[in-house]
């Protein structure tokens with residue numbers, strides 16, 4: 001049963017690019033993306049606040065689901081659609097503040113134990129990674145692969161789910177065949193020889209997500 005303690009998101013979030021600049025947010029929203037994340041690493045709140053506010057304004061203009069990675073206080077201050085947090089963030093974040101501000105919450109997981117932790121938080125969606133090897137982030141764990149992803153999706157049947165890690169254009173059909181509602185990608189778009197074409201192809205396969213809930 002999907003009864004999150006945070007506002008619900010559509011079951012299928014569709015194509016979900018994870019990008020590190022307002023420029024990428026602007027061009028991907030213009031290209032038709034409707035679920036997206038601003039992921040800027042290792043800067044102070046002061047350094048990122050202008051980018052966070054600009055990204056949130058763009059998200060509103062395009063009626064998109066804009067998640068802020070890590071900077072949950074800024075996300076609350078500027079009323080983002082949602083926040084994405086990792087497992088290690090859960091103990092240091094005021095989850096009640098996010099809930100009371102009405103923001104959606106996405107939580108990363110990498111194995112069954114982390115899924116148990118995430119389910120206890122009752123977030124809006126659960127991310128499952130990393131499916132394949134990735135060059136984008138150093139991962140302490142091994143890739144879980146498609147078979148394990150499918151097991152997790154079966155366990156989480158009514159929960160909105162997002163797959164992440166090494167998802168390329170070629171691998172997308174097999175990832176979607178597990179029943180996952182969304183594919184989160186970095187390099188498949190940002191390192192593509194033609195990002196516009198790659199985005200159009202990924203949107204064609206994964207969709208832009210269901211209507212807002």
Ligand SMILES: Cc1ncc(COP(=O)(O)OP(=O)(O)O)c(N)n1
Pocket residue numbers: 016018037039069070084085086087089106108127128129137162164184
């Ligand atoms: C959709 C999605 N899934 C997983 C992650 C990873 O988040 P996290 O574990 O917080 O690690 P960093 O991205 O902060 O390095 C994500 N960002 N988005």
Ligand SMILES: Cc1nc(C(=O)O)sc1CCOP(=O)(O)O
Pocket residue numbers: 018108109128129130131133134135136137164165166167184185186187188
């Ligand atoms: C940011 C991130 N988080 C992951 C996780 O498994 O939690 S994998 C990942 C990087 C995904 O980049 P790419 O699409 O280029 O492989």
Ligand SMILES: [Mg+2]
Pocket residue numbers: 069070084085086089
């Ligand atoms: Mg994070």
